[in-house]
Amino acid sequence: MQLHVSTSDGVPLYLQIANQVKYLVASGRLVPGDEVPPIRVLAHQLLINPNTVARAYLELEREGVVHKRHGSGTYVSDAGSPLARKERLRIISERVDVLLAEARHLNVEPLELLKVIKERSQSIQPKETK
Amino acid sequence: MNTSAEPNAVDITGLSRKFGPKLALNQVSLQVRRGRVFGLVGANGAGKTTLIKHVLGRLKAESGLVRVFGFDPVADPVAVLSRVGYLSENRDLPAWMRVDELLRYTAAFYPKWDIAYAEELREQFGLDPRAKIKTLSRGEHAKAGLLIALAYRPELLLLDEPSSGLDPVVRRDILEAIIRTVADEGRTVFFSSHLLEEVERVADDLAMMFNGKVVLAGALDDVKESHHRLVFRFDSPQQTTPKVPGVLSLTGGGQEWTAICNGKRDEAVAAAARVGGMVVSEDSPSLDEIFVAWAGTKTE
Numbered sequence: 001m002q003l004h005v006s007t008s009d010g011v012p013l014y015l016q017i018a019n020q021v022k023y024l025v026a027s028g029r030l031v032p033g034d035e036v037p038p039i040r041v042l043a044h045q046l047l048i049n050p051n052t053v054a055r056a057y058l059e060l061e062r063e064g065v066v067h068k069r070h071g072s073g074t075y076v077s078d079a080g081s082p083l084a085r086k087e088r089l090r091i092i093s094e095r096v097d098v099l100l101a102e103a104r105h106l107n108v109e110p111l112e113l114l115k116v117i118k119e120r121s122q123s124i125q126p127k128e129t130k
Numbered sequence: 131m132n133t134s135a136e137p138n139a140v141d142i143t144g145l146s147r148k149f150g151p152k153l154a155l156n157q158v159s160l161q162v163r164r165g166r167v168f169g170l171v172g173a174n175g176a177g178k179t180t181l182i183k184h185v186l187g188r189l190k191a192e193s194g195l196v197r198v199f200g201f202d203p204v205a206d207p208v209a210v211l212s213r214v215g216y217l218s219e220n221r222d223l224p225a226w227m228r229v230d231e232l233l234r235y236t237a238a239f240y241p242k243w244d245i246a247y248a249e250e251l252r253e254q255f256g257l258d259p260r261a262k263i264k265t266l267s268r269g270e271h272a273k274a275g276l277l278i279a280l281a282y283r284p285e286l287l288l289l290d291e292p293s294s295g296l297d298p299v300v301r302r303d304i305l306e307a308i309i310r311t312v313a314d315e316g317r318t319v320f321f322s323s324h325l326l327e328e329v330e331r332v333a334d335d336l337a338m339m340f341n342g343k344v345v346l347a348g349a350l351d352d353v354k355e356s357h358h359r360l361v362f363r364f365d366s367p368q369q370t371t372p373k374v375p376g377v378l379s380l381t382g383g384g385q386e387w388t389a390i391c392n393g394k395r396d397e398a399v400a401a402a403a404r405v406g407g408m409v410v411s412e413d414s415p416s417l418d419e420i421f422v423a424w425a426g427t428k429t430e
Binding site for chain 1: 166167302305306309310312313326327330331332333334350351354355359411413414415416417418419
């Protein structure tokens, strides 16, 4: 699991970690049953306070993304899918907001923007193999 | 004040100190809780080192109270110093000693000195045991100082500007040492720094000092979540800084101005609206930006 945290970002570090784990789950790079690194290991890897990692895991546990197995570690939960979808939509909505704001500054109407998205989507389709 | 049975690692209440006419510390109160990493932030001359000297008992409180694990560092230096590993800003190590001599010499003072741990750190830090202290590079010198602060596993690790003037590789070693200290047996770290990026990485709690005063203190996450960055767009270009009371700072030019505010977000938005400013974007400032915003406020 490769995470990156940035201190130039205003978002608290524990939220950056929680969001990235959710992103990894939503995008399928972490699947149910996968173990996430122990708190100390991740703290050392990211060079941040272990309490911050613990808080991120607690947050993820509360939201049902991961669960603890007593004495062994923290694992990605099975019931990840409905949340994953919600999370996927949340992530994409944020990007869309940025795009819309930029479009407005450049005087591009939403309908015109939609057309551009369709065109671009078609043009990149062949390259995108799953 | 802490009223529970277990005293805080550091408890400072209403501490003031004058050097001649200059008020170096002005009614400083702060608590460093056990098992936490506390970052003390401030520009040079803000009073950080003076504060740390009080914690070590090198300065006696003129007014106010200083307690370390419940002990008075001036009245009971042994109780305090046996629990504290200290790395000073200028890392005053005996220049004529060799690294191995420094370790043996320091070990003699501390019954709890861990020879195996000291050796492990020496190897990890790449210090040649036969090298003379005075021949060490700046980074090696800092690592030697850190080694002797860590090797008796103090309950409180106290670091005064630990990474000041050091390259990123050595700074990484220092951050790792801080993280390891708290990860091991929940010991406590109190460090001062002007590198906000490092404070943000490792601190649980922080205090910001300006001119001898603590202007902001709390859990790092709370501090971050209570500050907002608002970008206002005005109907017409503003020749002078618009009057938006309640914000810590307002910078920019022309039609767009960026405000940093603490908590009072809605008041700031309403105040800006009265002078023709609308919010065009809003997000969270970094700790660095929060610090700069507070530095610009008038603190007497």
